[in-house]
Amino acid sequence: MDGTTIPAAPNLDAVAELRARLWEAGYRPVPVYNIDHTGASPGKRPMGDGWQNTARQDPPGCVSRPPERGARNTGILCDGLRAVDIDVDDPDLADRLHKLAVAMLGETPTRSRSNSHRVLLVYRAAEGKPGKLQVKGDGGLIEVLGYGQQFVGFGLHPSGVPLQWSPSPLDTIPRADLPPITEAALSAFLEAAGGMIGGEASAVPGEATEAAEAPHIPSALGPSADPLDVTAALAAIPNPGRNWDRWSRIGLATWHATSGSPEGFAAWSAWSARATDGIHSPASCRTAWEGFHRSPPGEIGAGSLFHMAREALPSWRKPSEITRNAPKGPRPKPITAADLLAMDIPPRRMLLRPYLPEAGSAMVYAPRGIGKTWISLSIAYAVAAGCEALQGRAPEPRRVLFVDGEMPLVTLQERLAAIALGMGREPPAADYLQFLPADHFRDGLPDLASPDGRGLIEELSDGMALVVLDNLSSLARYKENEADGWQPLQDLVLSLRRRGTSTLLVHHAGKGGQQRGTSRREDILDTVIALRRPEEYEATEGARFHWHFEKARGFQGEDAAPFEATLRLSDAGAAWHVTPLAKSKQALAWEMFGQGAKPAEIATACNVSTATVYRWKADYEKGGRDA
Structure with a gap:
């Protein structure tokens, strides 16, 4: 085992009790050789040549007889079961496939191990005792185990780590309570998963090869949805065939939703091949896909696909909405009020008192040109240097990541230099204030509403007390007016909060003066700051505005009072002059x-x-x- 410390195998009494519980719950346990067995496939190979027949006895042989010391791992016979085994090593791809399986097939007991993202989900066959299915590609292998096969459910994996279950061990869940799944649902899942791992689902031979040949002519609108969500939606939408308008409409919606990507073509082509009347033509799919870029922009896109998926299957959910990844620990359980009151929870510290707390979230919004980037840079610098800005005081220097989506690099440099000179204090170390400016990179930054964008920010924010996102419209491509469109960014903000990192969002105001788009984004925020120009404002004055707290969680009174701020630029740098609104210029x-x-x-x-x-x-x- 290359020096790996192997945990002790369970004692024989514990093994016997486990197998008895499995039989009582309706399963047929199988004895499996230990990982130190000298024969083939140690830790995975069932004991005995006729192990299937032995397991089919009532009770199974390993239940009626004492366990063998050399076969303390325990497997489960898959007669009448459907065990979806995701053997994919890439962590991100494995987690996405896991989410896809849950979205298309439902929540179910899941086996995993601590040193891998591979998982196995256990379902019950809706009818009969079907056999094995599989799809294999460059990205890995997905098997659906069935009649005459087994999977190891308890004991040690050959790598030396114990197998684990979520949400509960299989021996505590009656077989009759497992979710039933049909072969049609499994075929749809394998088709969708096959496109993700570059494989050929048995029900649609050759489709992945055809998809790889399709040209990529991007949509001018850019992708509007996670390709995984689109693939899952197509898998849920029925295809009775012989309806050209519907076929073309779904193809065009897929093209818009995925920006004409090869993954989108593979998903739509797989959907087309499911036509029940057998009229699918790979050549027709390719020709239509190549021509979709000539269609005028319209309303059809990802939303149309999601609507049709929910019409066909009311319980359907987008995989991106499923927050449970491969199980990494025990299922969350509630705590009592007494336990909560007895907890020794340290008080919440402030990054910029009184309005920017640690592990919190705030938003500044205003019309274009009012000076939002001056404000966000000033707040970022004050937190990093441990000084004051805009009625806020940083008790100590903290690390900050500033993500800029639209400012020319030279302008960003000039403004930072003016702010640093005006504040007269430097951060204690160079890494206390770091920048990620889109203008610095030839291809800009990834869309923060996409999995790649979220992953980048989560990675770079490690050790940061504050992440500034300036601004939402330039950093993320999402439908501002739709509540669901905000979900990926909300997930990012909440993920950072759970890591102890605060977020400052910079956003535009709409024509009516309120924040642009859905108001749902305010739900999770601690502080919402609105900037408005005074009625007597003149363009020659530069950055001058009234600062209003529209949401002030955790502070009130004078701390939440509005004020007027004016930015004055001179040879001494940039300096903010603040007066209470009661002492505004007109007053x-x-x-x-x-x-x-x-x-x-x-x-x-x-x-x-x-x-x-x-x-x-x-x-x-x-x-x-x-x-």
Whole structure:
């Protein structure tokens, strides 16, 4: 075992009790040789030449007889069962296939091990005792074990680690309670999975080869959905055949949803091949796919496919919505109120007091051109350097990752230099403030609403106290007005929070002044900050705005009071000047009118033109003294 420490095998009494429980639950246990067996396939090979017949006895032979010391692993005979064995080593691909299986076939007891992402899901055959199915490709092998076969369910894997189950061990779940699945559902799953591992599902020979030859002419709109979700939706949509309009409509929707990718073609071609009247033509699929890019942009896309999938199968869910990955530990269980109250939980620290907590989330939104990037850079620098900015104070320096999606690199550099000079303090080390600017990379940054984009941010945020995403519309391609479109980004923000990392989102305001798109994004946020221009604002003033807290979780009173902020640029750098709204420029002018100040003095004090002062004075003299 190359020096691997092998855990002790279970004692014989424990093995006997396990096999008795399995038989009582309706399974037929099989004795399997230990991993130190000198014969072929140690740890996996059933004991005895006639092991199937022995397991089919009532009770099975290993239940009626004491266990052998050299065969303490325990397998399960698959007569009447469907064990979906995902033998894929790539972690991301294995997890995606696992999610696809759950989405298409349902939640079920799942076997795994701690040193691999390979999993086995156990279902019950809806009818009869079907045999083995499989699909094999460059990415791995997926088998559906059946009549006359077995899988090892308990004991040690040949690598030396114990096998484990989620949500509960199989011996605690009656066989009759396993989810039943049909052969049609399994075939659809293998078709979809085959396209992901580059294999040929037995029901559709040759389709993967044909798909690989299809040209990739991207959609001008870019991909609108996770290809895994699209593949799962097509697997759920029936294809009765002989309906050209439906066939073409589903093909066009798939093309838009996947940006005309080879994976999209493979999924649609596999769906086409399921036509019950046998009229599928690979050549017709290829020709139609090549022509879809000439179709005008329309409303049809991923949403149409998801709608049709739910119409055909009301319980259908997108795999991306399934948050459970391959099991890595015990199933979560609730705690009592007494346990929660007795916990020694450290108080929540602040990154920028009072409005940006540790492991929290905040959003700043405003119209274009108001100065959002100046604000996000200032907050990022203050947190990294441990200083003050915009009514916020950082108790200590913390590490920050700033992700920029649209600012020219030279402009980003100029603004950072001005802010650093104006604050007069540097972070304690160079890695306390790190940047990921899209303009620095030839191909930009991956879409943060995609699995690749989320994975990149999760990887780079390791050890960061704050991640700034400036801004949402340039960093993520998603449908802003649809609540479901926000889900991938919400998952990213929550994932960072669970890792102890805060997120600051920068977003645009719509024409009506409110944040653009769905309001669902506010649900998980601690703080929402709206920036609005004053009525008397003039373009010559630069960045000047009113700062309003629209959501203030954990702070109130004076800490949540609105204020006016003005950015002043000089040879000394960038500096923010903040005044309470009660002392806004117009209010200050009213006060100075009452004191008899001259218009030029008021213009200087308020940093506005004399024309603005004369306009205010006219309002003041008309009876606006109490404004």
